[in-house]
Amino acid sequence: MVTIIDRTLTTFNTSGMTARDLNHFCNLLFTCGITKIELTPDLVDRLSFPATAAVLKQWLGGRRFFLTQIYPDPLASDRPGPKESKPLWRLEPNELVEKNIPVTKLNPRYHQKIRITGLEDLMTRDYPAVFAALLDSGVDTLDLCPDNQMHCATAIALEWLLAGGQSISCGFANHHNFPPLEEVLMGLKLSQPDLFTGDLSVLGELRDLYEKLAGQPVGKMKAIIGTDIFKVESGIHVDGVLKNPHTYEPFNPQTVGNQREIVLGKHSGRQSLLYKLNDSDLSESATHTILKRIKSRCTQLGRNLSDRELRTLASEVQNDKQKKVYC
The missing domain is CATH 3.20.20 (TIM Barrel)
Structure with missing residues (x-):
């Protein structure tokens, strides 16, 4: 033992x-x-x-x-007074x-x-x-x-x-x-x-x-217990982990009380975007434009986009493409 x-x-x-x-x-x-x-x-x-x-x-x-x-x-037995219980x-x-x-x-x-x-x-x-x-x-x-x-x-x-x-x-x-x-x-x-x-x-x-x-934080990327170790951004990693989690995960995130999170950032690709928006019908043109804006915005902010920010950005792109000017 x-x-x-x-x-x-x-x-x-x-x-x-x-x-x-x-x-x-x-x-x-x-x-x-x-x-x-x-x-x-x-x-x-x-x-x-x-x-x-x-x-x-x-x-x-x-x-x-x-x-x-x-x-x-x-x-205790030799002491005077009440015995200690x-x-x-x-x-x-x-x-x-x-x-x-x-x-x-x-x-x-x-x-x-x-x-x-x-x-x-x-x-x-x-x-x-x-x-x-x-x-x-x-x-x-x-x-x-x-x-x-x-x-x-x-x-x-x-x-x-x-x-x-x-x-x-x-x-x-x-x-x-x-x-x-x-x-x-x-x-x-x-x-x-x-x-x-x-x-x-x-x-x-x-x-x-x-x-x-x-009184001190644990590193976000600390092996096993880091809060961000199951965050996936890179396009090829997202594609692999969605097809087969064991490609990049030696154990299930739930095993250590964590969960997988697909995040959008400078290195994200088409699969990440389609997964986050849950929209398989998104056109190639719209996908390219949204990804381009995501990378620009993340570079400007110095971080990943939140789900809310992503939806706002995607709506802006969709609205821009629907607007047409006729002479």
Whole structure:
């Protein structure tokens, strides 16, 4: 069973966050398929855990916050006055020792639970041999959290899991240069669909909440979660995606809570225009004129045209062609 740990919240400034937003963020992460969420003591105090053991057990299910069970306060029975009814929450001890060291220097005699960091240049080396050395090191628990400075962390993480690794740590939206969680999850969904049980359709909602909590936007073209990654403008792309979406889409937009959008701009062609206007009877002359005006208008505005602007422009062209002057 592969363990996927999310570390996003450990690097947040949580002072301005509400318990409701924090709980919702965690719930969305678990829905995506996360195994564990790494928390700080401050976050545990602010999260709204159920008050009783029975409700907590039902609420947690297979979810883990580095919290494995409820420990009664050992001193509670010795204290005078009314007994405390609310249990004392304690984090499951995070015994992962972070190491950014050469693989050859791993010594399981000193550490049985290790998180390997760094390795940003691993894809330029003999990474199968490195993975084999790690797996043969004798360490009981070996978690990998490769750095993403060279934008290879997703590939390294997936190759690690395919090689037999059992634990990977990530961060949402490439947070803190951790492996991008959404990319790793999608890679698992595409490569091991029978084993992956997460629901990635909530990624759009998770992105919006992340932007609120982090106070920074996610790039519109960010892989998997960018708002504009399914916007299609180029004429040849529109023609291809309308005939067969798999031509340009490795997965259905609805899979990640997004939707395909055909937009009109400087690179649009006839197919895009006919699709947007839903008018297959538009003449060649009118089509050429409308496209010419679209490209001119988009160049002037520095953006795509909205559907309303397109309809207005098309009506103007049609009206111009119907006007005739007789002497």
